[in-house]
Amino acid sequence: MGMWTKALSGLTTGLVIAVWATETIAARAADKTPQLHALPPLQEQADIVDSWTEERKVLIPGLLRKYGVDAWLMSQREYAEDTVFWALKDAVQFSARRRTTHLFLASPKNGAKNSYSWIDNTAGVWEDLRKLFAEQQLLKPRTIALNTHPEIAFASGLHAGELDTISSALGDEWADRFVLEPMLPVEVVATMVPSRLPWYRRMQETAWAIIEEAFSEKVIVPGKTTALELEWWMREKIQSLNYTTWFQPGVYILTAEGFPLKKERTASRNELRASADRPIQHGDLIHTDFGVTALGLNTDTQHLGYVLYPGETEADIPKGMIEGLKKVNRLQDIVKGNMKIGLTGNKILRASLAQMRDEGIEGKIYCHPTGEWGHSAGTVIGMTNLQDGVPILGEMPLLKDTYYSIELFAEHFVPERNQTLFFPQEEDVYWDANTESWEWVYGRQEKFLLISTPAEDASENPSEL
Incomplete structure (x- = not known):
């Protein structure tokens, strides 16, 4: 099957499945009984x-024009890939080979294509690039974007050694035109x-279903x-479904001492695992942070459970x-309502925190883009340790046509326990172009x-009643 035939076939397959998935999932979501999806x-x-990658590549020339650059150059070696490489590669490609170089043009002239790729380990790639740039001279390419940002991971994927190689190989004539456009x-x-979206919704429903069974x-x-046993059960369940x-x-197990945030959990997992061997008991408020990965997509969900005493409802x-x-x-709702396209993450954070406090709610907000990566490209709306604003990452504008994890917690005094407990939640949203709003x-x-525990089990644990 030829390259274009295969691409068209994949696109058609994806669209047919997408329509079918939208209809079936919409029906299941209506009654909120999540199902596992194979x-x-x-x-x-x-x-x-x-097919998704081809749809994305079609958008690139327009984005180059949006940000005022004439060309975008990416180059990498095997195991030293640019971060964006993973968003543009073929599904079956495991890494870059030899030197893999991509060039995108905003407005090609003289019959040139919008994009070019090389897999080479000789000087031929640089000769081809110089020739292409010269042929585009009528365009007067003033800017060639490279991914060299010092802080933003998705805009800093060009390795230092590769930058030196490119600059030396192309010479000052073209190296003087290199620019950074992180967005x-x-x-x-x-x-x-x-x-x-239809497949992402299926994955989200699968995550819900696994949590509900767990x-x-x-x-x-x-x-x-x-x-700890429950964590491993959930991971085994994921693998049994080929996710x-x-x-x-x-x-x-949530207590008055709070709950471990992601940053803290990563930093001192051994300390935080100390309570993981404590059996879950009747009356416990339990919490999970859980996500599944498939088809180049990632979900992120946090839900709460309550362990009823025997015979309770x-x-x-x-x-x-x-x-x-x-x-x-x-x-x-407060955060989702403040997520206005074009505002920076820090402005959204400040507006949300102000409204939260006006309504008498105590808590923290730490939302992030998701989808392509678990913590994906885009502005962040707070971090657990940065509630006054996030430098650099929080200053980017909120983009539409993306996915976000609304991740946060609220504190609440529970009279029945005489304790203030933390109530964490995390759900993914997408930008709905039809309603011009964020939807779950x-x-x-x-x-x-x-x-639940049957009432007849009460006699086995009389001290808990």
Whole structure:
């Protein structure tokens, strides 16, 4: 099958599946009973991903013109790839080969193409580039963008040694035209083409389904099952479905001491694991931070569960805990409502924190783009340790046509426990071009996941009643 035939076939397959997935998932999401979704065969997955990549590549010349650059040059060696390489490669490509070089042109002249690629380990690539640049002289290319930003990962993928090689090989005539435009690679990676959404919704529903099974009496035996055992069960479940994940699932028993934030969990995991061997008990408020990975996409979700005492029902959940969940739901609405396209993450953070405090809510906001990467390209809206604003990453503008994780927590005093507890939540949203607003990818948690124990088990643990 020829290259263009294969690309068209993959695109057609992806679109047909996308329409079917949209209809079926919309029906399932309506009743909020999440289902597990099996992935298609590997070759079909590759065709789908390649079709998305082709859709993205079509957008690049327009983005070059948007940011006022004439050409965009990326070059890398095997195992020293530019960060953006992973967003543009073929699905079956595991790494760059030899020297892999990509060139995109904003407005090519004289019959030139919009994009060129080389896989070479000789000086031929530099000869070709000099010739191409010379042929485009009528365009007067003033700017050739390179990914050399000192702080933004998605705009800093060009390795220092490769930059030296490019500059030397092309000479001062062209090296003098090198510029940095960080928003170009950021927007290329951040932009989620519309045909991705149906599969992303399926993945989000699968994540919900795994969490709901994990946080149930099917898996948790109060007094026996530990948080650490539950984490490994969730990871095994992911693999049994042929998904993977971008971070180890976390399960925590929430107490007045709070809960471990991601940054802290990474920094001192051994210390934080000290309580992981404590069995989950009746009356515990439990929390998970969980995501799945497939088809080049990543989800990120945090949900809460409550372990009922034997014979209890939903009506027996402490009212203070129900109010805590409602409070964090309100905080989600506040942040989502302040996410205006074009505002910086720091401006959104300040507006959200001000509204949060005006409404008497205490908590933290730390939202991030997701999708292509777990922590993907785009502005961030707070960090756990930076609630006054995030340097550089928080100063970028919010882009549309992307996915975000609304990640945060609210504090609430629970009278029944005489404690102030933390209520963390995280749900993914997408930009809906039709409504010009942010919408939940699958939904959001508004009720606790309940772990039930039959009343007859009460005699086995009389001290807990």
